[in-house]
Amino acid sequence: MHPFKYHRPSNVNDAVQLAAKGVDHKLLAGGQSLVQAMKLRLASPSDIIDLSEVPDLAGIKVSGSEVSVGAMTRHRAVANSAEVRKAIPALAALAAQIGDRQVRAMGTLGGALAHNDPAADYPAAVLGLGATIVTNKRKIAADDFFKGLYETALAQGELITAVTFPVPRRAAYMKFKNQASRFAIVGVFVAETPGGVRVAVTGAGSCAFRQKDMEKALSAKFSPDSVAGVKQSASGLNTDLHASAEYRAHLVTVMAKRAVEAALK
Ligand SMILES: Cc1cc2nc3c(=O)[nH]c(=O)nc-3n(C[C@H](O)[C@H](O)[C@H](O)COP(=O)(O)OP(=O)(O)OC[C@H]3O[C@@H](n4cnc5c(N)ncnc54)[C@H](O)[C@@H]3O)c2cc1C
Incomplete structure (x- = not known):
């Protein structure tokens, strides 16, 4: 060092x-x-x-329609928050699945988003819920934030202060995890929001992305069968020692179906 x-x-x-x-x-x-x-x-x-x-950067605020999480809020705090569990149970459940106890005790929402690891869990929730990333300079819509492998819309020196998550009607996250690190080989976040259905995929590509064909199918009918027949193309997906692009593509459909089933429970 x-x-x-x-x-x-x-x-x-x-x-x-x-x-x-x-x-x-x-x-x-x-x-x-x-x-x-x-x-x-x-x-x-x-x-x-x-x-x-910096005390202003940590903490959780819940209003009727929004959950605001400070950038320095540790994963453990989100996982254990009674308010988050009530307003957006899928977000608390996602935080509870990150890494292990030690990682959850130290890792932060802001760090996870700024780092933008292709297998990180939070980007799926941020994109799937249509959250807003608040920085010291501006507000960035989730759709404009994730730019590529470890690349975001943040400028040099720009600091994430908080993330605002709209409360969905229902949502769920399912991941096929790497057994060692627990990072997502593929994770899918499905949400039915007041603005429409959103499906976000992590672990499969260079960064989190929306699965628009599944969003269309679920908008017509929010049911596991609606996504079961929607195939994800393997083109451009990650291949590594954990999984081929084709296997990841297959997992997108499987995880999406399970996420819809979970959201309906
Ligand atoms: C063993 C292990 C297992 C893990 N498993 C998982 C997993 O299963 N799922 C998962 O999603 N993640 C996992 N992680 C990642 C972990 O959860 C952290 O979220 C991630 O490593 C970021 O760490 P951090 O918050 O400590 O940020 P840091 O490491 O301190 O910072 C990361 C980057 O973000 C920048 N940064 C930090 N805060 C801000 C801010 N507020 N504004 C702008 N830039 C900022 C830093 O400059 C740096 O470039 C794992 C990590 C480890 C070590």
Whole structure:
């Protein structure tokens, strides 16, 4: 690991000002991805800006139609929140399936989204629910946020402050997990929202994406049988030692069907 300067700001303004000072400055949330990248020398920031002492960034607020989760909210807090479990049970259940206890105790929503690992779970919920990513500069619709492999719409130094999730009529997330890391080999989030049905897939491609054919089929009839016959093309999907593109394509349909079944329970 290269030497770096360590900063611990106590408010968002100071964090943003520090982050704007250099292209090699990196925000630190729970360190679950960043520290590994630094150890492997895939990232060599000159300055680390630790967000753990910025109180405004952590916490959950639930209004009638929205759940707002601060960027520094740990996965464990979302999984255990009685308010989230009541308003969007699928979101709490998704958080409860991330990694293991240690990862859930440290990993954060903001870090997961900014890192945008292709197999991460949260992007499926953000895209599937049509959430809004709030930064120090603007509000970004989920549909405009995930740009590609580890790539997002965030500008250099831009800081996610919170994510606002609309409360759906019903929703569920199903994932076929990697048995070692528990990352999604394929995960599918299905939601019936006031704005329509949304189906978001993670783990299968370079980043989370919407499955529009399934959305169309479920809009006509919200039933497991509606997606059972909808095939996902394997073209452009990931192939690695865990699963081929063709197997992932098959899993998209299987997970979508199970997610619809779960949403109807
Ligand atoms: C063993 C293991 C198993 C895991 N299993 C799963 C799993 O099953 N499912 C899953 O979804 N994830 C999994 N993860 C990922 C984990 O849950 C974290 O969400 C992810 O690693 C991000 O970590 P972090 O929040 O600590 O962010 P960090 O590692 O601190 O930061 C990650 C990146 O985000 C940037 N960043 C952090 N916060 C902000 C912010 N507020 N605004 C802008 N940029 C920011 C950082 O600069 C950095 O580039 C696993 C991780 C490990 C180590």
